[in-house]
Amino acid sequence: AQSVAQPEDQVNVAEGNPLTVKCTYSVSGNPYLFWYVQYPNRGLQFLLKYITGDNLVKGSYGFEAEFNKSQTSFHLKKPSALVSDSALYFCAVRRTGRRALTFGSGTRLQVQP
Amino acid sequence: AAGVIQSPRHLIKEKRETATLKCYPIPRHDTVYWYQQGPGQDPQFLISFYEKMQSDKGSIPDRFSAQQFSDYHSELNMSSLELGDSALYFCASSPPGTGNTGELFFGEGSRLTVL
Numbered sequence: 266a267q268s269v270a271q272p273e274d275q276v277n278v279a280e281g282n283p284l285t286v287k288c289t290y291s292v293s294g295n296p297y298l299f300w301y302v303q304y305p306n307r308g309l310q311f312l313l314k315y316i317t318g319d320n321l322v323k324g325s326y327g328f329e330a331e332f333n334k335s336q337t338s339f340h341l342k343k344p345s346a347l348v349s350d351s352a353l354y355f356c357a358v359r360r361t362g363r364r365a366l367t368f369g370s371g372t373r374l375q376v377q378p
Numbered sequence: 379a380a381g382v383i384q385s386p387r388h389l390i391k392e393k394r395e396t397a398t399l400k401c402y403p404i405p406r407h408d409t410v411y412w413y414q415q416g417p418g419q420d421p422q423f424l425i426s427f428y429e430k431m432q433s434d435k436g437s438i439p440d441r442f443s444a445q446q447f448s449d450y451h452s453e454l455n456m457s458s459l460e461l462g463d464s465a466l467y468f469c470a471s472s473p474p475g476t477g478n479t480g481e482l483f484f485g486e487g488s489r490l491t492v493l
Contacts, residue, residue, distance in 0.1 A: 297478055297479060299481055301484075306466075306487075306489070307486060307487070308382075308468060308484040308485050308486045308487050309421065309468065309470075309484040310484070311481045311482070311483070314479075314481055316479045355420060355421070359478055363434055364409060364411075364426065364428075364433065364434065364472065364477075364478065365411050365423040365426050365434055365436065365482075366423070366482055367423065368420040368421050368422075369420060370420050371420050
């Protein structure tokens with residue numbers, strides 16, 4: 266089945282350090298990949314997407330993601346983490362022929378002061 | 379900017395009761411999606427509507443139904459509620475012309491608790 270996987274349930278990083286939240290995908294054809302963030306008891310907020318073009322995609326709040334076709338990965342990155350970045354992060358894919366998004370299991374990011 | 383509006387934000391029901399959730403998409407968005415997120419789970423796609431017609435179906439139980447009205451708002455009807463239906467229910471919308479490349483815009487969710 267076409268999907269995404271987030272191998273880490275939780276990522277801990279110190280404030281000011283770079284952060285990476287991992288995502289791998291399994292789709293046929295060209296993948297349409299997305300990252301969303303969810304704060305407690307809130308809706309999902311769109312961060313960025315990869316459709317085509319440059320492998321490095323820049324998004325909201327200083328986040329970026331690198332699309333790697335050979336490794337089938339779409340890792341979320343930020344050069345310097347903030348305590349306020351602590352939240353739940355979801356990678357998502359749009360399957361062929363479907364407009365709805367399929368989400369990964371989520372990764373909880375904890376940024377320590 | 380206008381966002382997706384969901385009501386009610388919180389709802390408490392007893393087992394076997396019915397519940398209705400409402401969603402008002404962003405103006406001029408033509409597609410509405412419903413997702414269910416259980417505690418500690420990822421959002422699961424239930425159903426979507428495009429121009430008031432059902433466009434896709436996910437893991438929506440037979441006890442649930444949904445529709446999109448002429449003003450594009452959507453309602454999710456849930457009957458014979460079970461304890462396992464306790465979850466956050468999200469509505470999302472997307473604008474016309476974005477096809478497969480556009481992102482979804484999510485509401486704040488409706489939290490259903492079944493006792």
